[in-house]
Amino acid sequence: MRRGVGVKYIKRKEIVTEAFTTLGKELQEENIQHVASLMATFKDSLEDFARKYKKDINANPVLRAEFHKMCTSIGVDPLASNKGLWTQLLGVGDFYYELAVQVIEICLITRPLNGGLISLPDLTQRVRVRRKLDQISQDDIKTAIRKVHLLGAGFSVLKSGRTILVVSVPLELSSDHSTILEVAQGKASHVSMSQIITQLKWEEQRVKIALDLMMQGGMVWVDEQGGKEGGTEGEPVYWFPSLWQQERMEEAEGEGE
Numbered sequence: 001m002r003r004g005v006g007v008k009y010i011k012r013k014e015i016v017t018e019a020f021t022t023l024g025k026e027l028q029e030e031n032i033q034h035v036a037s038l039m040a041t042f043k044d045s046l047e048d049f050a051r052k053y054k055k056d057i058n059a060n061p062v063l064r065a066e067f068h069k070m071c072t073s074i075g076v077d078p079l080a081s082n083k084g085l086w087t088q089l090l091g092v093g094d095f096y097y098e099l100a101v102q103v104i105e106i107c108l109i110t111r112p113l114n115g116g117l118i119s120l121p122d123l124t125q126r127v128r129v130r131r132k133l134d135q136i137s138q139d140d141i142k143t144a145i146r147k148v149h150l151l152g153a154g155f156s157v158l159k160s161g162r163t164i165l166v167v168s169v170p171l172e173l174s175s176d177h178s179t180i181l182e183v184a185q186g187k188a189s190h191v192s193m194s195q196i197i198t199q200l201k202w203e204e205q206r207v208k209i210a211l212d213l214m215m216q217g218g219m220v221w222v223d224e225q226g227g228k229e230g231g232t233e234g235e236p237v238y239w240f241p242s243l244w245q246q247e248r249m250e251e252a253e254g255e256g257e
Contacts, residue, residue, distance in 0.1 A: 061137030099136070100144040102127055107155070107168035115218025116169030119246040120157070123166050138164075161185045165242060171217050176210040181240065189243040190223075192235050211238060 050057065050067070057064050106126045110118055124138050145166060148155045154170035161182035167173060183199055184191045196207045214220040221239040 059135055061135055061140055065137065065139040065143075096140075096144050096147060099127070099140060100148045102130055103141060103144050103166075104148065104155075104168075106130065107166065111168065112218070114242045114245070115214070115220070116167060116171070117158075117214075117217075117219040117240075117242045118166050118168070119242050119249075120164040120166055122242070122245050122249060125249065141166075163243065163246060169217055171213070173214075174210070176206065177214060180207070180210055180214075181243065184238070184240050184243055189241075189247055190237050190239040192237050194235060 053063070057067050103123065106123060107116065107118060110126075120138050120141060124136060124141050127141065128136050142157060145155050145157060154168065156167045158165045158167055158173055158178060158181075160178040163181070163185060165181070179200065180191070180196060183196055187195065193204065193207055193211070196202065197204060200207075211220060215222065215238075219240065219242070221241060223237040223239060
């Protein structure tokens, strides 16, 4: 008897488990359908918004950035195709692809001067001058760079201290390079090896390896005659042209206020 009851209990448990599994799948399917319906509705709303505010989106960099965030939040990439729906509605794809081309051109033109390392504000200003259009934001430039980066073109964005830099060469910059750049920012865009060693408490070889790589790429200029103040007397001074240009821009903006 006990064995019979046990068999019935097991069968009943299997039936209940199967019922719960089936119910769970049905609920999951309903949830998926519900979410898909919401996403479709949201996408339709975005399309209506795009049609209604096309001129504002194209003219206002802040609104353009927010619109792009809304698109990506539902898995819609307005830059995925230059022949897609979003390009037809806004011309967004063409806008960023054209911007990416101009970013590449400017980085190539300035590379002999900065070794492929340029500050984001400097790059943005150069793009504005080239396009004769002020309504280009740093977020626009970063979005264009992300598209170029996906192509494996060696473009990336590097944050060092208070400065955001664009790297346009296939060179892997480590946290050591970023830290040295940050030190140079606090010393008028140039620094000596002894200053780096003193401030960061690094071994000389570690500093030398990091600086050598940046020198090979042309990101650093070396003044072999040395500095005249600030503890750099008698030793080579390393100048970072990208940071120096950024300082010049900030000084010009300060004088203009």
